[in-house]
Amino acid sequence: MFPEADAVSPLLHNLNPEQRAAVTLPNEHALILAGAGSGKTRVLTTRIAWLLSTGQVSPGGVLAVTFTNKAAREMMTRLQAMLPLNVRGMWIGTFHGLCNRFLRAHYKLANLPQGFQILDTQDQLSAIKRLMKQFNIDDERFPAKQTQWFIAGCKEDGLRPNMVEVHGEDDRKKVEIYQLYEEQCQREGVVDFGELMLRSYELLQGNDPIRDHYQRRFRHILIDEFQDTNKLQYAWIKMFAQPRDGSPGAQPNSVFAVGDDDQSIYAFRGARVGNMADFVREFQVAHQIKLERNYRSYSNILDSANELISHNRNRLGKNLRTDQGAGEPVRVYEAPTDLAEAQWIVEEIRHLVRGDGPEGGFDRKEIAILYRSNAQSRVIETGLFNAAVPYRVYGGLRFFERAEIKHALAYLRVLENPSDDTSFLRIVNFPPRGIGTRSIEQLQDAARAAGCSLHDAVSATTGKAGANLTAFVAKIDVLRERTIDLTLREIIELVLQESGLVEHYKAEREGADRVENLQELVNAAESFVSQEGFGRDAVALPVDELSPGMLRQSPASQGLDPSQPEINEPAPDYVPPDAETGETLSPLAAFLTHAALESGDNQAEAGQDAIQLMTVHSAKGLEFDCVFISGLEEGLFPHENSLSDPAGLEEERRLMYVAITRARKRLYLSHSQTRLLHGQTRYNVRSRFFDELPEGALKWLTPKHQTFGGSAFGYGAGYPTTRGGSYGGGFQRESIASPPVPAQKAAPSHGLKQGMKVFHTKFGEGTVLSIEGQGDDARAQINFPRHGIKWLALAVAKLTPVP
């Protein structure tokens, strides 16, 4: 179909038939089901490169969306390696980064100040707390965290306060807070992450010329990790897709979505796997391609992953396969305690690093220890530390989230936008300058009465406290004056000195690290400036992007090959109003945006050859030669909070699937009989996931014995296994590995199951964690939220099941 394909065949080299088919699909909507390790990013980037080099699209006609900055950067880098090309005209970035870019270009239409600043999660929470205090809202009844969660949830669903369905008084109040919060943000000229998305969406939806313009402009819309999109993000994508109404001369654009329903692990933050099915239906997707060939793992690992995930019902259906051999079996270890589990892991790692096995020694950075929740890392860290094995923990505070950095940024933000009250409050008395709670309260009252910002309300204050405030504001205003002709680096250096931050931390006993971080902020700014155009996401559109000229040009004239025929419709003589000004953001505002959108690396020293510790969630998208999945216990993994509903359990299983498929060569699974959690020893049963793995791929390093909560009693939560029946799925499996276990008694008389909710007259409602013993000796371990975890003798305790 495209003769040029020959000329670009180097691009298509080394692609398997399915990948190649995906890359060269015609200009129609497509869904690519890309399994773990199937070369997803490669297909996505090669697709763009292929479209560009065959002249089907100009760089300006590409819209490619990812979730993380890392993924966006990787795409950009790979693309540049494939084609000699200026990627600046392309819209490649994260959802939020692109929304930011869009809103900067159309800030007037979006009803925002040009230099609007972005609230991160911390900022948002403190803005909500401040608001609730101001309006005397009972924070026992409406905890700020929950309110934040509510607001974010509404925005993820695309709902403004007036659109939220209200059931009862509490709802009404929450919506009222939401409304007040919106007004506060608008007044202060700040937007939160959800707002970036929602406001972009609303502008596209409500403004036909703008929408029309972008629909014509973006010929190809590509989306990574489609299974993680939430309702609003999907609706946002739909805004860019031209309706295929068959109107004469229409040149519809196309959406190319890449995803893997089996790796959808972010439902808790609003992701909707259902978007994949909706997309197929609503867009009448003509092409669905499955990438099932895995280039990462040996087949014992893949078989385990396939078998496990086959226990999920709601799947689009996909099976990974590999040409590599079986490889080592998946090793399973049961430890008596979490400490012993950690020690075993450390011991195995020493063997792996030393290279006792056939593969020779592994690099430490090729070994990962994964766990379900962060709390599990401590005991492993202790083990590694005692054995003097270098390790690196992912997660935790990132650079731009550190307190000293947030303080410095708050000074910068107040310089940029004096009505940013959140930032004002953060620094008004930090470092301490004699402005106490009372004077701040007075100032807040004055600001409220006058309907102005805290900064502007200062001039109305009187007295001694007023003097301190006046001095502070004067200092800020003088600083602002002095920064006018300075470079970004100079501005930051000036602020660090004049704010007293550096001095303050120098005087602190443990402040050396913080001073160092502040210095690092100067470096961060420096490298930000030296990046092309201050970083693509942060700045307003470069003038050329939406210049009237461009709109009239044929796209081919900016593309690679001038001889290309014109592909796009000539754009109408319409220029989106905001874009014609060519205004750009100040470097400071751009840098602040960058800091909010890209929270920076974890501080851990990169580059060092160290064992990698992280949660399964953060491991998504990564791969390692050797992977340990630890703490595979009922209640932990799958997590007890997810046991009560089938959807939750399926997500836990997908999480396990993600964990397994991280491993290239070796996979180790471990669990412990007891574990210290929240200061209490918990007795845990091994995870049901063990019973969902192919026995032939496993090697049990410790005897596999019958567990009570597992096979004998069936699993709780009323979730039938695919082998049918809630009783014995694991049991049948058991008999393959070991001689039949001496007749387990039939269903226990107490009728309790793990995961079940029960009611106790004294302790209230609780969840059954595990059951031990038979008949009169039977005991159950029950977690009562209000009284902690108890062992109760079932013959004595009066427990009633709660439906």
Added chain:
DNA sequence: TGCAGCAGGCTTTTT
């Protein structure tokens, strides 16, 4: 204003 001591919470996370 600043620090010490105590209560409460606690799954996963990117932007």
Added chain:
DNA sequence: GCCTGCTGCA
């Protein structure tokens, strides 16, 4: 069990 955040006292 440990960290965060708030209250109360000097």
